[in-house]
Amino acid sequence: MGGRLVLKLESIVKSFPGVKALDGVHLEVYEGEVHALCGENGAGKSTLMKIIAGAQPYTSGAMYLNGEKVVFHSAREAEKSGIAMIYQEFNMVPELTVAENMYLGRLPVNSFKKVDWEKLFEEAQDNLNHLGLKFSSKTKVKNLSVAEAQMTEIAKCLTIGARIIIMDEPTAALAEEEIKILFGIIEELKKKGIAIIYISHRMDEIFKISDRLTVFRDGRYVASKQINETDYDDVVSMMVGRNVSNLYPVRNYKAQEVVLEAREINSRNVHDMSLKLHKGEILGITGLLGSGTIELSKLLYGAMPMERGEVFVHGIKKDCSAPVKALKAGIGFVSDDRKQEGLVLIRSIRENISMSSLKKLTKGIHLNTRLETERVNQQIQSLNIRISSASQLAGKLSGGNQQKIVFAKVLEADSDILILNEPTRGVDVGAKAEIYAIINQLTQKGKSILMISTDLPELIGVSDRVIVMREGRMVLEISGKDMNQEIILAHASGGVRENE
Amino acid sequence: MNEKAKKQLINQINIYRSVLILLIICLFAAFLSKSFLNISNLFNVFKQVTVAGIIGCGMTFVILTGGIDLSVGSILGLSGVVASGVLASTGNTFLAVATALAIGTVCGTANGFFISHCGIPPFIATLGTMTLLRGCVLIYTKGSPVPVKSEVYKFIGKGSVIGVPVPVIILILLFLAAHYILTQTPFGRSIYAVGGNREAARLSGISVKRTEWTAYIMNGLLSGIAAVVLTARLGSAQSTSGQGIEMDAIAAVILGGTSLSGGTGFVLPTVVGAMIMGIIDNILTLMNVNPHATSIVKGSVVLIAVLVDKKVKDLSAKAE
Structure with missing residues (x-):
């Protein structure tokens, strides 16, 4: 932490006919931090992310990127400003290679306007290596594991120069071992000064990886806290608005047939x-x-x-x-x-x-x-x-x-x-x-x-x-x-x- | 409240959309030609719609499973010529009808075999059987029509009971049966489930293969019935009869708002869709429009209907 304030949301309201999905939400994200968004389903996390990523307009309020007020009309515009989102469902073309997917729509070309394959694979490989990824940029995406596909998405975010990366339940489909690798990559990204907005239902992860967190409930802002100033019970009670003392039921099983x-x-x-x-x-x-x-x-x-x-x-x-x-x-x-x-x-x-x-x-x-x-x-x-x-x-x-x-x-x-x-x-x-x-x-x-x-x-x-x-x-x-x-x-x- | 009312209205339009289009087109038709609203003309429209309507009922089942059946026209052709041949040599109407239904069922079973058992995509499998069966028709007839002479047989296509043409009665009965099967039986539920999500259906203990296969068999059987109605009405079986009927049936299903990806839709709007196509045909004939231009109008109507459908869906998605 201690970095510059890169993204600031002020009193964001998002109304759908009949409902307010977001009602006066605040969020401050700093350079090089992992900022977790916490809230139950329906608390407004996904709507907020879509607004930040430009996929949805907001009704009122203001959003500042590096101190400047911005309004995005599309995800593309947000991407150009350095905000990228990694969705739960991957958006890649399975039949194409890792490198092609990373540079889709921006493939490097030589003077004859023909794709410069050598340069493409080399640059893609460089990017993968930077993140400590060991698979080849020539692999077809369909042959990657879920984890590798996700890492490729992250690498892709870097190639477009993203400074803020939104991750929506990135570990949902990963096993413990792969989660470790992902967290390693997140550390790398932090070192590069990239801000990460992290959404997860797994509390233990949030406490392991994030620097700060913001809690939402029913579309409203509850609080933002430093991770070391709070604990599991505190966050959960802020999320649900009451104390959830015992998540797991008491078992008294006795061996039967x-x-x-x-x-x-x-x-x-x-x-x-x-x-x-x-x-x-x-x-x-x-x-x-x-x-x-x-x-x-x-x-x-x-x-x-x-x-x-x-x-x-x-x-x-x-x-x-x-x-x-x-x-x-x-x-x-x-x-x-x-x-x-x-x-x-x-x-x-x-x-x-x-x-x-x-x-x-x-x-x-x-x-x-x-x-x-x-x-x-x-x-x-x-x-x-x-x-x-x-x-x-x-x-x-x-x-x-x-x-x-x-x-x-x-x-x-x-x-x-x-x-x-x-x-x-x-x-x-x-x-x-x-x-x-x-x-x-x-x-x-x-x-x-x-x-x-x-x-x-x-x-x-x-x-x-x-x-x-x-x-x-x-x-x-x-x-x-x-x-x-x-x-x-x-x-x-x-x-x-x-x-x- | 206002928002809610708007949302409800959009939903209502969504459900009864095909009926709405039908009414609008009827109004137009009545306005354009005085003879349109004559009872005899209306029954005439109905009669012409029956073939596409009957096949449309079966096509709805097939499309609901996420499939398609291009071979219905050829099944109709083959059932028609062979049934007429049997009729010509035996003079037995019952035997002729049974032959048509049997051929339809066998062809539908073959489609189901290739699609459900062998796993060939429906479009390709039925494209194959469409061509193959049409070849059988041509070999059987050597290109010349098979005349139908039996008055009993012709009654199925031309007769009427208390003023209502027999084909219309057949269509109504089949429609009611199809509607019942789709909404009130476990098989109907399976059809929706398979079309909505095959894997979830399979894991829920639904026999996906059997469900899908049955849909193609039904469609074959209905094509056989349609063959009887058509040959009985025309008084002969042509080697080309049924050609292009698959497109009419599919168009009727689409006009009825059934999703081509499967899982949502009903039989009633399909029959309404067939009627829309029939009325367009009829009104253009009444107005002495060049018959070739009819296709242009019909094609445009399908495109416009689908466009409107998309708009309405977008609107209702926004209203959510």
Whole structure:
């Protein structure tokens, strides 16, 4: 810190017909600092970012860049002034190389107006090397990992001379190891005097990486603080406007009979995985990106083809080679990507909730829509889903509510065994606590849960037992008080020595 | 409050848009030609719309899954000529109709096989079957029309019951069935789910393949029914019959506001869309406009409708 004030927002108001998304918001960002924006979903973070990045105009207020008042009419204008944004969804052309993507629309040309490939790849490579990135600028983007693609976006921001970079949930799709690399790069950027506006739902990250933070609630400015002047509880209570004392529910699980057993499951990226899940238990599975955790969950549910392996439900061997069959065997599945795999965003909440239980609602060929409405409303109530009507489109809801709809769908299918992939990804703190409470209640009702998560505090806070995977194999199984982040991470990354 | 009222109005327009366009065009038509509003002329319009309307019902299902079916015209052609051939050699109307429906169903099943089972993109698969089946028609007929002589058979296309033409009755019945299937059965829900998000549908335990396949079979069957109606009305089966009908059916679906990417839409607006096309045809004929110019007008109407659709959608997105 101690740098120059580069960006200042004063009393920004953004009105949409009927609502004020932002109401008198302030923000000051200094050169070379990481400034975290905190707030629950719907607090106005994304609107604010879009305004800063020029993607949306503001209704009133003023924005100053290096002391000069600016008004952006497009993202392009903001980019020219040195403000770049890295979106959650990447905006790159998969079939083109890293270098082409970095210089898209500004490819260097020689005197014949032909693309100067040599110069292009060289400059791009220089930029990558500067950030300590080891992949070639000639790699096609489709062959990059999610993390590498993200690093490429950051490198691209530098090539356009960005001085302020906005990062929206940059770690959402990254594993622990990759997050470390990202944080290394952020340190590099800080040294270059670049200001970073950082949005994340993961509190521990915010405290690890940022210098200052600003909290919003319901579109209003709450406070800006130095990171060392505040703590986790303080920020959360500012965000939700009350004290959230216990995020994780108290578990009192006692070993019961086995409900799900997997024997020597094999596929391309999963090798000889065997596990047992007990009635009422929450079994956590974790691993770095590519460790096969999600693939394992999809194999158990029949969403991906298994090469070899057997699945037993209540001691009876079941054919789980397709989701339809797994559902019949009593296994329910919540995907880690609710927008792509969990919900049909352009259909109503009602249709989404009843999607897995149509058979139950059908007599002959007739769908009993009255019974459907009844059941759906019951789920909406019991899961405390906050919506105005069940005929709203699923795509219009916040992340937390969307996730609850996916839960409702799986519960309607009467599954005893629930496979939950990253159940709180992209969900705000308030809704997180609610989802944990729901999971806890489900186990009390006799359901058993397999939870795949890369969010270690969550994994430890919620699970009764944890399995760690690396390169498709189980490398650690711990339970109760033995579970801690260091051990799990060490095993997941392979950094563990023999005698430890 | 004002904002809310505006938003509601936009939503209403969105839902009943095709009906609104139909009314406007009817007004125009009545204004341009006095004979338009004659009962006999209106029934005539209806009768001509039936073929595109019937196929449009099936096409709506296919497009709702995110697919497309270009082969309907050729299926219609083949079902028509073979059914007429069977009729000519046996004189049995029932057998002829059954033949047409069977051929339609088999062709639809073949489309479904290539698309759902083999994974060929619908556009390419049905482009292939379209060409292939048209070839079958030409070989079967050797290029000359197959006349229909049976009066019983012709009744399906020309007769009327208590003053209502039989083809119109058939269209209404099929429309009601299609509407019921789409809105009141689990299969209808699956259609929307598959078109809205295939992967989410699959992971929700919906059989994506079966759903999609069934949509193509239905479309084939409906093309077979349309073939009976058309050949019965014209009194012969031409080797070219049904050519271009796929475009009329697709245009009707689009005019009805069903999204080409799948997942949203209904059957009723498709039938309304078919009627819009039919009325445009009719009014241009009544006004003695050069028949070749008809295509220009129809094409323009489709473009304008889609443009208006886009504008309205942008407006309602802004109102959110």
